[in-house]
Amino acid sequence: MKKSALLLLGLVFLASCGKDDPVDNTAPLIVEALVNSEDHDIELNAGDKAFLQVQLSDNEQLSELKMDIHDLFDGHSHGKSSSVWEMTKIYSLSGTESTVSDSLDVPSPVVAGPYHFVFRLVDASGNESEFKEMEFIVKNGSEAQFNVSSPDFSSEVPAPKGQAFDMEGTITDDQDLAEILVRISEDEEHSHKKSGAPIYEDEIDLSGTNDTSFDLSTLNITIPNTAETGYYKLLISAKDNEGNYGVFEAEIHVM
Template sequence: MKKGVLIIAGIALLSACKKADIEAPVLSEIQINNSSQSVQLHPGESFSVSGTVTDNKELNQFKIDIHHDFDGHSHKSMTTRYEEIRISDISGTSYSINESFTVPDNASSGTYHGTITSLDKEGNQSENKLFYFEVISPDQPVMNLTVPTSVTAGNDLVISGTITGTVFLSQVFVKATSLSSGNTLINESYSIASSELMTWDAQTDGNLSIPIPSSESGPVKIRIRAEDRNGNNTIFEQQIVVN
């Protein structure tokens, strides 16, 4: 009886000494069309996504998830969105990713991004890696906006200029985020779907002024997105300084 107890104890000790694989795969050198920067594409155009994934023991699969970034990553928009998910099985300790995609002919213009993740045989997941691209259409709204480069805390940031579409405009979204505190200073949408406007004036139609709290200081990111009735988007971004 005592011998049996010793054998069981020995097996338990060996199991405890055997370390589980807890190292996640590593993704590197992620590029779109051989660039680490955002690229511009047109509906119907093909593009490539490449990178390298490695693991200490054995790889299992990778996943590429492409989706729009029209609403600052809230993923809510009345558009013809281009979305695609691709999952591929892989093996070995190193794999070169080289995948081809095609922007659909009816994809709305605007900013998109993709995430790449990888799993190993033990189920460990890599960090997400991102790539970005912008779909350009000759029919998307044109922004002629003027945003001051700086503003004094406690005052309003007044934005002037126009947004013009080749078809009737639908919505204008405005968001201002403090890069110092992370606070959202404004997150407004202006619905103009009921009006037959092909030109939207930031002051006449929107009275577009952003109140800047007296406690605010440092850089602020301004993001303005215009959408027409065909779902085409144009995004304007600018960084200002609050003094």
């Protein structure tokens, strides 16, 4: 019994020694990704140019960066799907530090709404980085426009727990509005580190054939009593019958 244990140990030892160069197990890093010099609150218009700048680093040798552009239309079926912006691009890299600069053309026509970039990085040994996701809004002029008269989002907006959150203003569209989505979720700070479950969500289907405007005061938003105090993101998304989404995002302070 002792002999077989010794043999086993010997073989394991044999396997682990004789290392001429250590195995590269360190993942590469996406240091920073900027679109038009911004890393958040990115808005692009149809036909625009988006200037991409991604900074990368690895301990030994970089290999490839992959960029995916994909919509975030919540998986619902939409209208003119052929003009949704979908793109996959792979950039070849080398060295231990590299910056990828690229100029992307936002297509026109394009369905307006929330999209995201996803960046993935791999090094020459096959180690994968954490991926980096950046949300952005695409506008084409035909999406819903928001005219919020109250509350005043230029300064801090309190949202007391257990109480109704009243809004005033209108959403207007050159087409018939189909769906309004309201969601309050934990605020993604600039470091994009926290994504919580929504504390409030409501979807309103507008069944009319010519709803070109929507009155914000008809929303029945209530801040739940059970919510934790903190800063939250209020998102109102309005979809028209062409499939364009207009997006309104603002910060509220739940207290």
